[in-house]
Amino acid sequence: QLQASGGGLVQAGGSLRLSCAASGRTFSTFAMGWFRQAPGKEREFVAAISWSGGRIYYADSVKGRFTISRDNAKNTVYLQMNSLKPEDTAVYYCAATPTGSSWYLSSGHNDYDYWGQGTQVTVSS
Numbered sequence: 001q002l003q004a005s006g007g008g009l010v011q012a013g014g015s016l017r018l019s020c021a022a023s024g025r026t027f028s029t030f031a032m033g034w035f036r037q038a039p040g041k042e043r044e045f046v047a048a049i050s051w052s053g054g055r056i057y058y059a060d061s062v063k064g065r066f067t068i069s070r071d072n073a074k075n076t077v078y079l080q081m082n083s084l085k086p087e088d089t090a091v092y093y094c095a096a097t098p099t100g101s102s103w104y105l106s107s108g109h110n111d112y113d114y115w116g117q118g119t120q121v122t123v124s125s
Contacts, residue, residue, distance in 0.1 A: 001025065004094045007119030010084055014123070018079040020094030020116055027051075028072035031097050031105045033112060034079045036090035036121075045107040046092070047079060052102035059107070062088075084123045091118040 006018040020032070033048040047058045047068040056068055065084075070077040077094060095112035106112070 002094050002096060002114055002116035004092065004116040004119040007092060007121045009122045009124065012084060012086055012123055012125050014084050015080070015082045016084065016121060018081065018092055018094075018119060018121075020077045020079075022075040022077075022096065027075050027096050029098060029100075030114075031099050032068075032070060032077040033095045033097075033106065033109075034068060034077075034092060035095060035109055036088075036092045037118075038090040041090075043093070043109055045109065048105040048107055049077065050101075050103050050105045051099060055103050055105055057105055057107060081121070084121075086123045086125045089121060089123050091120050093118045 001024040003021045029051045034046040035043050036046050037043040045059050049056050049068045065082050067080040094116040096114040097112045
């Protein structure tokens, strides 16, 4: 129900835009998040956005470089990644969780009920 795309190979300093398209239900009242997992490491939080889009939260490691946004009419959430670094290399996952609050979001992966299949991002030095 969540399809992530947009990953690829890019040189350090480059940019990529990830998309996460939801299908099967309306995700306009779902908080959305992006997580990533590098080989041999645990899954880590990247960014999250409330269903209204009015509240956003970033991991310190990506703050100022990544931008999360959403288009509820298209059932899609985006992650614009600029100034990419080799340490950003990972499989990126989008996630969603239903919420009754337009301001709710979470950085905890256990708080999300739905997950996409992941898209590989590789940043070469």
